[in-house]
Amino acid sequence: MENLNKNLKYLRIRKRLSQTRLSHRIGIGASSISAYEKRRSTPKISSLLKYSKYFNRKLEELVNEDISLSDQIKQQDTKGDQLRVLPILVDSKNEEMISLVPVKAAAGYLNGYSDAEFISELPNFRMPFSELSENKTYRAFQIEGDSMLPVPAGSYIICEYVQDWEHIKDDSCCIVLTADDGIVYKRIKKDFSNNQLLLNSDNSEYLSFEVSLNQVLEVWKSLGFVSFNLPDAPQK
Structure with a gap:
């Protein structure tokens, strides 16, 4: 669980949330959030489930992965150089509908x-x-x-x-x-x-x-x- 505190802080900052605002959104006290991020306390499974649901991350990701690193590795193709399938329909004159x-x-x-x-x-x-x-x-x-x-x-x-x-x-x-x-x-x-x-x-x-x-x-x-x-x- 060595990446857990880093992941929780990374996900909060990525959403541009203060600890207080995150507290209001997921129902965990701001002091607890601070303690989790500073590794002074380990969240219970109920708290981890709240993080998992709000940030749409699997528990395994939160606990075991370095999410900041994996997000960089999975960087999306923003220019569209990779194949994107886009079906289109044409009429009898071969004009796009x-x-x-x-x-x-x-x-x-x-x-x-x-x-x-x-x-x-x-x-x-x-x-x-x-x-x-x-x-x-x-x-x-x-x-x-x-x-x-x-x-x-x-x-x-x-x-x-x-x-x-x-x-x-x-x-x-x-x-x-x-x-x-x-x-x-x-x-x-x-x-x-x-x-x-x-x-x-x-x-x-x-x-x-x-x-x-x-x-x-x-x-x-x-x-x-x-x-x-x-x-x-x-x-x-």
Whole structure:
């Protein structure tokens, strides 16, 4: 367990959390967190399970591995030089179609995003907008929740596929497909030095969070949205 205290401190700092803020989030006293990190105390299994759940790390990783080292070894290919499978559908004129991922298909998309048969079963269409180029790949995702207000729940986000993640501009809105959280729509900040993306909501009631690049499966840059929730008439 010689790496345990180092791992606990590394994971906290990587999420930019003080010991007090982490205490509030996982329900362990700040003094105990300090003692764990300084190796003055060894956490009980119940505390380790709280760390494991919050940071999405296996107990074996927390106890036996040097997580900071293993994260560097597993550094993600941000430029997209390695093969990424992206199935697309074309019409009778060999022109690329836009696939739509509605909310009800979101869970299936996590497993079928690289499956050509699954993509072919989604609604596929073309959009006659001059803002969309013929030589790029687009997809539309329906979003849930109000974390990105004023874009309302149920909106359809029209996106462009991003092969090279280094081209993502900080604070741009993107659809990110992650292995743990599925489809999320957030503002992105790159933190490649720590092998992660920072995901921020426009609704201040929602906390920002980090996702390891090793958990990221796809990134789609948001171009616009379609909504059938028209605003209410202004009050007189």
